[in-house]
Amino acid sequence: MTSIDQLELLNQQPPSILCLDDEANVLKSLVRLLRQYKFDVSVSTNGEDALEKMQNKQFDVIISDMRMPHMSGADFLAEARKLAPDSQRILLTGFSNLESTISAVNDGGIHAYVQKPWQNDHLISVIKSAVEKFRLKKQNEILQLHINQQNQQLKELNSNLEQLVDKRTKQIRSVLKKLEVANESEKREHQSTVELLYNFINANPYLDGKIAESIAGTCTQIARYLDVSQKSITLAPMAGYLAQIGLLAMDPELYNKPINKLNDVQRKTFYTHPSMSQLMLMPATHLSDVSDAIYHQFERYNGKGIPKGLAGNDIPIGAMVLSVARDYWDHYEQSDSLLTTKQRHEAALSNIKVNSGSLYHPRIVDALEASHTKLIASDSFIGSIKVICAQELEENMILANSLHSHTGIMLLPKGHIFNTKSIIKLQQLEAKKPTPFRIMVKTAK
Structure with a gap:
């Protein structure tokens, strides 16, 4: 799956919320409220069950009550932090739980807390803010991974290109050097x-x-x-x-x-x-x-x-x-x-x-x-044009069209003015050919 696909999948999925409370009525209230806002809600009545759910699924937001038997909210959130450090953690707490709340802040690294009984609008606002923070962080991680992958690809491309350029440059410079010596x-x-x-x-x-x-x-x-x-x-x-x-x-x-x-x-x-x-x-x-x-x-x-x-x-x-x-x-x-x-x-x-x-x-x-x-x-080609073979060439004739070999290699460029040297070379080449050259020339003015 590409980074872009991961981003699209993240944006298409509804925010997932894990709610932990030992009171069934509280959980029902939370589920009823959150599903009105199209959240994907999972619930647990104890910390052990919630931690097991976290091992099988990634949650945008985790909401936990403070006072529960066996495992307190502070202890649960501290363990949740180890399992899913990016998930946003919200604590539900009563007025009398100030000391425990401070412990949850320090050990569980909670991102927000809401006092019971909560106001629905306030709770939804806190959850939406938490979802936004979680998704921005995930989007940033995906984009950073995408950038790193592109940088690596670009690095490999540049490395391969440099090797190719170096190889071909050496070949051409070698030809030039030999030409210079010769x-x-x-x-x-x-x-x-x-x-x-x-x-x-x-x-x-x-x-x-x-x-x-x-x-x-x-x-x-x-x-x-x-x-x-x-x-x-x-x-x-x-x-x-x-x-x-x-x-x-x-x-x-x-x-x-x-x-x-x-x-x-x-x-x-x-x-x-x-x-x-x-x-x-x-x-x-x-x-x-x-x-x-x-x-x-x-x-x-x-x-x-x-x-x-x-x-x-x-x-x-x-x-x-x-x-x-x-x-x-x-x-x-x-x-x-x-x-x-x-x-x-x-x-x-x-x-x-x-x-x-x-x-x-x-x-x-x-x-x-x-x-x-x-x-x-x-x-x-304004002027007198004729097609001749190499044996008919004369000095000062002008090549009216570039002359190529049968493989397409240019032998002489258009406009070349024939001299003794170029005429002899063409005649020697023509002698080795089964058919004469067809050379388009015009006479110099």
Whole structure:
């Protein structure tokens, strides 16, 4: 039975009252009065019988007369306290029993006493108050147990997650380290590193490599319209390709369903993936700018983002570009699939523009809008397009669509400008294939 079930059961059960008195008429009066208020009443005429009933049932309230043969009310309540310390104990006493009442207070730990003959309204008020105290204490115990269980589950989850993250991080960092050693003389060839890591994303069944490719392309277009350095233009798509690399070190349960379906703990963990990306990319020192862009991708122009709450131009420009491109495609994917492609692009742009100056840098939103026509037309590839095999490739041809192996691994990204080196590599790969590549290219303007 869960803690919630225990709470519901406690609230549904009528309060149980045990009445002890050696006079049958007194017990009848108590039963008649208490049952009017829907109490579950049990009675005993001696202390031994009452204690036996307490061993078989839990009572909210125990009411005992003081003067009884064999076992006084004070003695009974002292024993009752040992058996059921949480049950509320009420003593019925006469005016002449002050000394015994004091003994019951000290030894029996009574919570209230009512003098005989009692007033019905007063007695019911005292009993209701006692029931409330008993149930509040029980509810607190159940909730505390529930909290302790949840804390233990969370502790175990965090422990397992830390082990998984540590294992996967070590694996990916090991690959990066080997890549660094093997290509020490070619550290500046960023693209090969990015393509390798992008293949990790593309091979994961829960991550969409096509979306990463679209984000990367939009990052490039925005960077060009911002009139930034050639280095920034080169780095811009890399952040788009690798924006989700940190998710590879996390449990797929955190990213194989929409964020709004995650609970608070899972959502908080999910938003740590940029930090995980930074850890993974640390050995690739030549990608430090890309790493910074990914780490700060959830910062907001108004300073209300994470992880550092940076605002305005304090946010790395690569992170601001990535944020706009990522959210643009997020809005696009969430838009009505019955709309035309152009309408979905326009809806995505509208969502970005409405948050210009708050979530996003106005200059970057303007750059997105300026490149929007090109973005919509990107699938149509304005210019001369043809499909050729690797043997027909020439230098300066531009790859019009990303080139993948038969297993889905990306070999070259869209927009790659062919050179002697990439042409030779593709021709070597094609020679090992039973059929030639079908490569969509356009000539450079």
